[in-house]
Amino acid sequence: MWTDSQRKSDKKLLGEMTSCHIAEEPIKKVAIFGGTHGNELTGVFLVKHWLENGAEIQRTGLEVKPFITNPRAVKKCTRYIDCDLNRIFDLENLGKKMSEDLPYEVRRAQEIYHLFGPKDGEDSYDIIFDLHNTTSNMGCTLILEDSRNNFLIQMFHYIKTSLAPLPCYVYLIEHPSLKYATTRSIAKYPVGIEVGPQPQGVLRADILDQMRKMIKHALDFIHHFNEGKEFPPCAIEVYKIIEKVDYPRDENGEIAAVIHPNLQDQDWKPLHPGDPMFLTLDGKTMPLGGDCIVYPVFVNEAAYYEKKEAFAKTTKLMLNAKSIRCSVH
Amino acid sequence: MCSLPVPREPLRRVAVTGGTHGNEMSGVYLARHWLQAPAELQRLSFSAVPVLANPAATAACRRYVDHDLNRAFTSSFLNSRPTPDDPYEVTRARELNQLLGPKASGRAFDFVLDLHNTTANMGTCLIAKSSHEVFAMHLCRHLQLQYPELSCQVFLCQRSGEESYNLDSVAKNGLALELGPQPQGVLRADIFSRMRTLVATVLDFIELFNQGTAFPAFEMEAYRPVGVMDFPRTDAGNLAGTVHPQLQDRDFQPLQPGAPIFQMFSGEDLLYDGESTVYPVFINEAAYYEKGIAFVQTEKFTFTVPAMPVLNPAPSPAS
Numbered sequence: 001m002w003t004d005s006q007r008k009s010d011k012k013l014l015g016e017m018t019s020c021h022i023a024e025e026p027i028k029k030v031a032i033f034g035g036t037h038g039n040e041l042t043g044v045f046l047v048k049h050w051l052e053n054g055a056e057i058q059r060t061g062l063e064v065k066p067f068i069t070n071p072r073a074v075k076k077c078t079r080y081i082d083c084d085l086n087r088i089f090d091l092e093n094l095g096k097k098m099s100e101d102l103p104y105e106v107r108r109a110q111e112i113y114h115l116f117g118p119k120d121g122e123d124s125y126d127i128i129f130d131l132h133n134t135t136s137n138m139g140c141t142l143i144l145e146d147s148r149n150n151f152l153i154q155m156f157h158y159i160k161t162s163l164a165p166l167p168c169y170v171y172l173i174e175h176p177s178l179k180y181a182t183t184r185s186i187a188k189y190p191v192g193i194e195v196g197p198q199p200q201g202v203l204r205a206d207i208l209d210q211m212r213k214m215i216k217h218a219l220d221f222i223h224h225f226n227e228g229k230e231f232p233p234c235a236i237e238v239y240k241i242i243e244k245v246d247y248p249r250d251e252n253g254e255i256a257a258v259i260h261p262n263l264q265d266q267d268w269k270p271l272h273p274g275d276p277m278f279l280t281l282d283g284k285t286m287p288l289g290g291d292c293i294v295y296p297v298f299v300n301e302a303a304y305y306e307k308k309e310a311f312a313k314t315t316k317l318m319l320n321a322k323s324i325r326c327s328v329h
Numbered sequence: 330m331c332s333l334p335v336p337r338e339p340l341r342r343v344a345v346t347g348g349t350h351g352n353e354m355s356g357v358y359l360a361r362h363w364l365q366a367p368a369e370l371q372r373l374s375f376s377a378v379p380v381l382a383n384p385a386a387t388a389a390c391r392r393y394v395d396h397d398l399n400r401a402f403t404s405s406f407l408n409s410r411p412t413p414d415d416p417y418e419v420t421r422a423r424e425l426n427q428l429l430g431p432k433a434s435g436r437a438f439d440f441v442l443d444l445h446n447t448t449a450n451m452g453t454c455l456i457a458k459s460s461h462e463v464f465a466m467h468l469c470r471h472l473q474l475q476y477p478e479l480s481c482q483v484f485l486c487q488r489s490g491e492e493s494y495n496l497d498s499v500a501k502n503g504l505a506l507e508l509g510p511q512p513q514g515v516l517r518a519d520i521f522s523r524m525r526t527l528v529a530t531v532l533d534f535i536e537l538f539n540q541g542t543a544f545p546a547f548e549m550e551a552y553r554p555v556g557v558m559d560f561p562r563t564d565a566g567n568l569a570g571t572v573h574p575q576l577q578d579r580d581f582q583p584l585q586p587g588a589p590i591f592q593m594f595s596g597e598d599l600l601y602d603g604e605s606t607v608y609p610v611f612i613n614e615a616a617y618y619e620k621g622i623a624f625v626q627t628e629k630f631t632f633t634v635p636a637m638p639v640l641n642p643a644p645s646p647a648s
Contacts, residue, residue: 045568049594077618135512199448199512201615203571205592254361258518279518281362302514305390 024151026226026326027189029123031116032057032066032215033130036086036183037303038073039200042211043131043193057215059223065125069112069183072104077201079303080105086130089113090181109183117186128187129218131211134196135302137265140168140210143192144238145185147174152189153321155221157234162217166210169268171297171314172240191218197265200302230325239268239295239314246308248278248286256280259300259310267299271313278310335463335637336502339539340439343377344429345370345528347444349399349496350616351386352513355524356444372532374539382425382443382496385417390514392616393418399443403494407432422496430499440464441500442531444524447509448615450578453479453523456505458487460551464502466634467544471534472527479523482581483551484610484627504531510578513615544637552581552608552627559621561591561599570594572613572623580610584626591623 034047050057050066057064068074070085082103093106094113116125134141140163142156160168171194173179184190195211198204225231248257257278263271270293271277278286288294294313298304345363347356363370363379370377381387383398395416401407406419407426430437447454455472457465466483473481484507487493497503506527511520538544561569570593576584583606584590591599601607607626611617 045571045594048567053595135515197512199510199615200514201618202448202512202613203568204613205571205574205577208571208594209574255358255516258516258521261518261522264518281358300515300517302512305514 024225024324024326026061026328027126027222028063029125030062030064030127030219030222031125031129031187032064033069033128033183034066035068035070035074036130037079037084037132038070038075039077039079040131040133040198041201041203042133042195042198042208044068044074045203046131046208046211046215056212057219059219059226061226062219062222064219067116069130070105070108079200082106085109086182087180089183089185093181112183113186119186119188125187127189127191127222128184129191129193129215130182130184131215132192132194133198133200133207134194134298135199136196136267136298136300138169138194138196138267138297140166140214141192141194141196141297142168142170142214143194144170144172145174145179145182145190145192147172147238147240147319149189150321150324151225152191153236153319154231154234154324155189155191155218157236157321158221158224158231159214159217160236162220163213166213168214169297170236170238170319172238172319175241178241178244225324225326226328228326228328230323231321233321233323235318235320237316238319239297239316241297242294242313242315244309244312245277247305247310248280255305257284257286260285263296263299263311265299267297268295270294271296336439336538337638337640339374339640340502340535341375342438343375343440343442343532343535344380344438344500345377345442345444346380346382346425346429346496348384348387349382349443350392350397350445351383351388352390352392353444353446353511354514354516355446355508355511355521357381357387358516358521359444359525359528369529370532372536372539374536377442377532380425380428383418383421385421392513395419398422399445399496400494402426402432402496402498403492404432425496426499432499438500439502440535441497441503442528443495443497443503443505444528445505445507446511446513446520447507447611448512449509449580449611449613451482451507451509451580451610453481453527454484454507454509454610455481456484456486456507458493458498458503459485459553460549460632460634462502463634463637464538465504466549467538467637468504468531468534470547470549470634471537471544472530475530476527483549485551485553488554538637538640541640543639546636547634548631549634550629550631552610552629554625555607555628556626557622558590558609558624558626560618560623561593568594568618570599573598576609576624577613580612581608583607584609 034043047066085105247255250256257280260276260279262276277288296311299311347360360381396418398418401422455469570591573589589598609624612624
């Protein structure tokens with residue numbers, strides 16, 4: 001006889017053929033991760049608060065689990081202990097034989113994978129929200145890993161509409177070589193939530209309020225979806241990563257130029273060829289080359305100095321989502 | 330603890346220190362730059378020496394390795410017998426005391442300028458020990474007059490009865506520049522450029538003094554600490570709330586009794602219950618969470634600074 005997964009995909013195909021929408025399974029389990037980077041405090045304190053009092057994140061019929069992913073880094077108020085937790089959820093690291101010699105974050109990644117993954121597993125978490133801050137002036141940002149994920153595009157459209165007039169930007173990190181193995185990627189629906197600017201080790205009330213609202217709207221969307229609401233086809237503007245740009249460096253590898261004052265704090269704004277990009281310590285302006293307008297993001301993020309990224313170039317495009325409706329109704 | 334008299338000779342031995350906290354990037358990059366290219370620190374009558382104060386913390390891009398270097402210059406740290414288990418910064422403080430001091434001795438450097446950044450919205454803040462530091466007060470006045478658009482505020486950090494503990498206290502005269510807001514680990518062009526310009530003007534002032542310029546008496550307004558306020562915390566000592574949006578970024582502005590100061594995670598506001606107006610500074614400084622300080626309460630006061638005795642002009646350029 002047909003297996004469960006064959007029956008599931010037949011139902012989905014039938015749904016696609018008989019109407020224009022994608023029929024999705026209801027969302028059962030949602031996780032909210034804070035402290036993936038221990039010095040990005042908004043997520044740390046929201047999760048800690050919700051662990052004490054989770055009323056505001058509960059929705060009927062939905063399990064929502066707040067979780068601190070890197071407790072040792074949180075305790076030291078540092079980004080990571082041995083290596084960046086948000087870069088190592090690839091098969092190689094997850095498959096390494098467990099041992100005390102492994103970096104702390106690799107051991108932790110395996111624990112997290114067993115608790116919340118694997119992707120498409122029976123008891124796995126459907127959606128993971130991973131809460132981050134940045135020192136860059138990026139405002140409210142949602143990070144998307146897959147341009148064909150109708151459900152998430154619909155969610156992001158709902159969040160953006162609900163937050164308006166407060167801007168909310170979507171950063172698409174789908175790219176053959178630049179995409180990285182995030183903590184949240186172990187779920188079917190990974191959502192990165194990034195709010196800035198906030199210094200590392202600082203908790204600002206305004207940033208906390210913005211992140212809180214983003215989560216509220218996200219959970220409301222899931223609830224409406226589970227209740228059978230149909231979301232009609234929609235389109236959202238996204239910024240897709242093209243390339244990372246390092247600081248100009250001297251022969252010793254030290255930074256020789258700073259983000260130019262005209263580019264500083266101008267995340268998401270168009271940067272034209274010829275516009276100032278860097279300012280050398282001797283006072284010379286270095287302009288953007290090439291012949292394309294780009295939209296810089298993560299401009300002057302503290303944690304990216306060591307990753308050799310002064311900013312990322314993106315291109316602006318529209319992503320479409322088909323209509324979606326929960327298949328249970 | 331005594332304040333040293335006004336200099337009666339030209340200042341010859343001057344140092345500019347960056348990277349006292351290894352993640353405060355304006356000073357780190359300026360010190361590194363000057364160690365390669367010291368020309369801009371030279372004046373006719375002296376040359377300032379650049380110093381990278383905390384190399385290990387700078388290499389790791391951290392405030393400190395074992396212990397806050399800018400709290401390590403008390404006599405108890407400086408004069409106790411070295412042991413192999415001493416924290417890195419205690420050993421380093423002793424080295425800097427040998428280089429720039431010894432503190433409170435006749436052999437100490439004439440002037441040390443220490444460069445800092447803060448995550449607080451303190452703009453351009455000039456930190457000196459006390460109103461009795463006549464040379465430093467005239468220097469602050471000079472900076473305020475040169476850059477009225479910067480609204481340089483003067484913060485006098487020493488509390489009475491307390492021994493000085495900061496790096497610039499090893500010299501006969503000293504000042505710290507505290508520029509913000511800038512996140513730790515971030516180098517902003519605007520703040521870097523402002524810091525560089527201010528350092529140049531400090532050295533210009535010392536040159537003017539050395540050349541026999543007269544500096545008359547004047548009235549100065551400054552802020553001095555009267556207390557600190559910690560974040561609201563749970564029984565376990567974790568944060569229960571953070572700086573209220575109406576206080577955030579309002580450094581040096583008056584805080585009245587009854588005004589909100591903290592917002593709890595559960596939503597309610599905590600109000601300031603002091604009896605008089607204070608002027609908060611270092612509001613939401615990242616490095617002060619572990620010191621139990623959400624902001625420093627200061628009072629504003631005015632005092633007269635006497636004229637500085639005019640030097641006979643320096644006879645020849647420094648070698």
